[in-house]
Amino acid sequence: MPEPAAAEIRLECVLHALADPVRLLIVSELAAPGAELNCLAFDLPVTKSTSTHHFRVLREAGVLRQWRRGTSKMNALRRTDLARRYPGLLESVLAALGDRPAGAGQE
Template identity: 55%
Template sequence: MGPARSLEHPTPGQMNLDTILSALADPVRRTIVAQLAGGHDDQACIEFELPVSKSTSTHHFRVLREAGVISQQYQGTKILNSLRTTDLSVRFPGLLDAVLAAA
């Protein structure tokens, strides 16, 4: 058995407000964030019902991960998604709450 696969995530200090706001500007990505915020942490990508193709869905998850909004971890062949609530709250207090309230 080989080493576990992992995906790169920015550290809290590397999180950039413009990048995060750009990631959250898309309604599909806000749907993903809202679903994770609603208690669906550690949810696999395939469990989201999104109005886009699988490849477009993969792109949306990647944009959120690279911005630092979500964390993605492999579990077998699935990728589990979690909202980086604590990191976002420390780095940009109130931002996530404001985005979720507006959605």
């Protein structure tokens, strides 16, 4: 599945990907160290086709990596790549998510 090389991750693409509440929900669920989750493990408030779009935006921005494991599509944050390219960005976003009231930003 196409994704940018670490050196090609662009800040404006990452920020765009992180600007959506559903995509932030995906990122927050993948935030546990070493987390690898199947696309079906997420309880997203959108249709399957829309969730596929959100995963694609995150992957193409370089925020997450996707790969096949059997018939499952697995997901993991590209923590190391993002930390090298934009130190502290992902941690700041995750910390800000922890400060939000439950359900904030979801409509």
